[in-house]
Amino acid sequence: MARLFEYQSKRLLKQAGIRIPEGDAASSPEEVRAIAERIGRPVVLKIQVWVTGRAKIGGIRFAATPQEAEAVSREMFGLKVRNFVVDKLMVEERLAIKSEFFAGLVIDDAAKAPVVIFSSVGGTGVEEIAGRHPEKVGKLTVDIRTGLREFEARNLIRRSGLGGGVAVDLADCLTRLYAVARTYEARSAEVNPLVLTESGQVVAADCHLVIDDYAVSRHPELGIEVAREFDRPPTALEKIAYQVEEKDYRGTFYFLQMSENVGPDDRAIGFHGAGGGGSMMSMDAVLRQGFALANYCDTSGNPPASKVYRAARVILSQPNIKGYLASGSGVASQEQYHSARGLVKAFHEEGLDIPAVIRLGGNFEEKAIEILKDYLGDRGRTVEGYGRADSPDFCAERLDKLIRANGSRPHRVKPLTERTVPPGAYGFDTTTGRLSIDHSRCAGCRTRGCVEACAPKILKLEDGRPVLAIAPEDARKGKCTECLSCEIFCQFHEREAIVISLPIPGLKEYRERIVHGHSGE
Amino acid sequence: MAILVNERSRVIIQGITGREGMVRAQLMKDYGTNLVAGVTPGRGGQDVYGVPVFDSVEEAWEKAGPIDASVIFVPAALVKNGALEALAAGVKLLVLVPDRVPIYDVLELSRAAADKGARFVGPNTLGLLSPGKAVLGMIGGRAERAREWFKPGPVGVTSRSGGMTSAIAYHLTQAGLGQSSIIHVGGDAVVGLSHPEAVELFESDPETQLVAMFGEIGTTQEERVADLIEQKRFTKPLVAFISGKAAKSGTRFSHAGAIVEGGRGSYETKVTRLRAMGVHVVDSLFDIPKTARDILGSKELSG
Numbered sequence: 001m002a003r004l005f006e007y008q009s010k011r012l013l014k015q016a017g018i019r020i021p022e023g024d025a026a027s028s029p030e031e032v033r034a035i036a037e038r039i040g041r042p043v044v045l046k047i048q049v050w051v052t053g054r055a056k057i058g059g060i061r062f063a064a065t066p067q068e069a070e071a072v073s074r075e076m077f078g079l080k081v082r083n084f085v086v087d088k089l090m091v092e093e094r095l096a097i098k099s100e101f102f103a104g105l106v107i108d109d110a111a112k113a114p115v116v117i118f119s120s121v122g123g124t125g126v127e128e129i130a131g132r133h134p135e136k137v138g139k140l141t142v143d144i145r146t147g148l149r150e151f152e153a154r155n156l157i158r159r160s161g162l163g164g165g166v167a168v169d170l171a172d173c174l175t176r177l178y179a180v181a182r183t184y185e186a187r188s189a190e191v192n193p194l195v196l197t198e199s200g201q202v203v204a205a206d207c208h209l210v211i212d213d214y215a216v217s218r219h220p221e222l223g224i225e226v227a228r229e230f231d232r233p234p235t236a237l238e239k240i241a242y243q244v245e246e247k248d249y250r251g252t253f254y255f256l257q258m259s260e261n262v263g264p265d266d267r268a269i270g271f272h273g274a275g276g277g278g279s280m281m282s283m284d285a286v287l288r289q290g291f292a293l294a295n296y297c298d299t300s301g302n303p304p305a306s307k308v309y310r311a312a313r314v315i316l317s318q319p320n321i322k323g324y325l326a327s328g329s330g331v332a333s334q335e336q337y338h339s340a341r342g343l344v345k346a347f348h349e350e351g352l353d354i355p356a357v358i359r360l361g362g363n364f365e366e367k368a369i370e371i372l373k374d375y376l377g378d379r380g381r382t383v384e385g386y387g388r389a390d391s392p393d394f395c396a397e398r399l400d401k402l403i404r405a406n407g408s409r410p411h412r413v414k415p416l417t418e419r420t421v422p423p424g425a426y427g428f429d430t431t432t433g434r435l436s437i438d439h440s441r442c443a444g445c446r447t448r449g450c451v452e453a454c455a456p457k458i459l460k461l462e463d464g465r466p467v468l469a470i471a472p473e474d475a476r477k478g479k480c481t482e483c484l485s486c487e488i489f490c491q492f493h494e495r496e497a498i499v500i501s502l503p504i505p506g507l508k509e510y511r512e513r514i515v516h517g518h519s520g521e
Numbered sequence: 522m523a524i525l526v527n528e529r530s531r532v533i534i535q536g537i538t539g540r541e542g543m544v545r546a547q548l549m550k551d552y553g554t555n556l557v558a559g560v561t562p563g564r565g566g567q568d569v570y571g572v573p574v575f576d577s578v579e580e581a582w583e584k585a586g587p588i589d590a591s592v593i594f595v596p597a598a599l600v601k602n603g604a605l606e607a608l609a610a611g612v613k614l615l616v617l618v619p620d621r622v623p624i625y626d627v628l629e630l631s632r633a634a635a636d637k638g639a640r641f642v643g644p645n646t647l648g649l650l651s652p653g654k655a656v657l658g659m660i661g662g663r664a665e666r667a668r669e670w671f672k673p674g675p676v677g678v679t680s681r682s683g684g685m686t687s688a689i690a691y692h693l694t695q696a697g698l699g700q701s702s703i704i705h706v707g708g709d710a711v712v713g714l715s716h717p718e719a720v721e722l723f724e725s726d727p728e729t730q731l732v733a734m735f736g737e738i739g740t741t742q743e744e745r746v747a748d749l750i751e752q753k754r755f756t757k758p759l760v761a762f763i764s765g766k767a768a769k770s771g772t773r774f775s776h777a778g779a780i781v782e783g784g785r786g787s788y789e790t791k792v793t794r795l796r797a798m799g800v801h802v803v804d805s806l807f808d809i810p811k812t813a814r815d816i817l818g819s820k821e822l823s824g
Contacts, residue, residue, distance in 0.1 A: 107624060107628070107710065107711060109710055109711050109712075109715070109740045109741055109742070110741050110745060112627070112628060112631035112632075112711050112713075113628055113631070113632075114628065143632070144625070144628045144629050144631075144632050145629075145632055182625070185623060185624070185625050187624060187710075212623055212624045212625065213621075214597065214621040214622060214623045214624065215623040215624070215625065217598075218598075218623070249596055249597070249621075250540065252620055252621075274684065275682060275683055275684035275685075276682055276708055276737075277680070277681070277682020277683070277684050277685035277688075277735065277737070277764055278682070278684040278685065278688070280764050280765060281685075281764065281806060284766075300683075300684070301620050302541065302659070328684055329682070329683075329684020329685055329687065329688045330684070330688050331670065331684065331687040331688040331690075331691040332662070332684055332687070333647055333659050333660055333661055333662035333683070333684075333687055334659075334662060335662060335663075362662070362684075362687075363661070363662035363663055363666050364662075364663075388688075388691065391807070478540060481540065
């Protein structure tokens, strides 16, 4: 789920008419000082990280003057909190607090509806308080068609033990919070504490919004780079992988790095799962075999071969992994030869230097395993393909044996190379790349097997040379399924005339940095 | 008998001319599903594997006759519109195959379906299959495979993982145990038909003698199944596997989530609660067929 920082969340509250403390976000001590000067009163400084309990770790500090704020902020910038390095602080007026409340919204999977929660006690440990004092907490399932209505909010607050004018102000705040959550499609929203100041104002002192990953594309104004659940900022490689996923709706590609610093002596492997359930089961098998995972990756939902190819190239951008394991449920409904072809292309272009065990059980697994055997069985490469009869544990054991036989050699990341195309070659765009045919090579072709191999049957022969049989526009719109069959056939059986370029934006530069000894960023 | 769908159910596909729609139309038709029409706006008059295509669900209903179920293969952002269209036309069972459907769209659909007395499976589902009768969605991928992997019999299968739906049913078949129906309830946080609704359907299906359930961490589905057992609304033997034991807890969803879920949703809470209700929770997926066989075998002896 895509989390917003406090300062981002508060901007949305403010737009919706909810009062927030005066202040702003700062990226440097100088900015901190400038904001504090503008406020002209004592301030509070808060680190911007996705971690609860910031006060305990020195993440919330106070300052009486702009000079002090600047000095204190120097101790806070650069602070390491879990996987974060603090690079932003919130600088706000220090509130004179009379009482603290809690307001929140979450999606209830049982009611299949949003639930709004209000507690007349707020602050840290609110869920424990809620457990001990249920009478102070009101919950309301909201009808998605009407939204949270003012009188409903007022009754909710009344049920938590509050009345009078403040209840009216709180109800107003609550309906606006619901509107923010609904507008930006938040999976959860919470204001803790929501405070009543000594001067009688209701102010959102803190706020956290978590936006639904699947709705992020409808809200470009939020500027969310990677719509994934993270407890840290995404790594450079994760951002590259996410671009691939975002630009291709066919199937799913999920990539998460478990470690950015795999060492040459670590027993870590690259993991390529298919489907959440099967991936988890396979990961367990990998861990039981004593391996660590450099990454978690899942290509499922019937992705085209091109997507699996890109996933493999991203996985193989991680230095020092000792092996590659691909494994899913074992009884997949998707045609497994697509995955097999994607891996064949990736492993060849990489010049794979580590063992790989590929468990492709499911629909057409025999054909998939045959593809792996036919095209990756040569030149002493150690790629083994297995089907549904072979358990994840067996496959993890096989990989272990192959890695040992390979002397536990760590994977060396090489500069990104792709097959080249002569200028002026015949070609057409596919959904996410370009297919080129060097017709000068076709002269020596005996079989013209590419036309036959083409799964969607969109190639034909013209003067003995393969060309597109449909409008280029239709090929680009998806009639060319990027199954890679023609390229693989031509490369291994004929004249190597066909090249399918499937760019991965940013990966070339990323590899350069790895090769030259810099890590991710 | 089977739940939700049988060989007589009259079925349409929305998005039948798309990449997935076409391939799965072939699967469904070849397997024996009574596929009466397809819908793609602007493609009315065409046909896909002999199935007539119409411009709207309403038109399909008028020209091809009443519709019991619609399987939706359209891009995620268009699922809400397509599903509302089917509900408005009077379809009572929807299967929402696409992944990445926004959660508020699902909430709106839940409300709209409840108003119409309809239900939906998914989103993010492979669908459901009643062995030897019909398949809705893409379970099995190809008809010949689906016939080989799944056989009619006494076990109802419900799963939150698509691959595992097929895997459990396949391994049951290998152990000589057929299935009444198998259903992938979908992998998302909120789904139309969840485990508790599925087991209630299996409860009232005379063919189903035992249910196998693949659960996962997150949501309250498995705990709500335990609630049903406690309330005696589900009384058949249940064999369950809960995935996600190794997953890191610690990234807490939110205070609000903790208040609403009240300590439900973790691996431990699910397993403890289910075991307390007498559910056979197995530690390995591959133990499901053996456990099911033991239970059904002893039942036969005592019966």
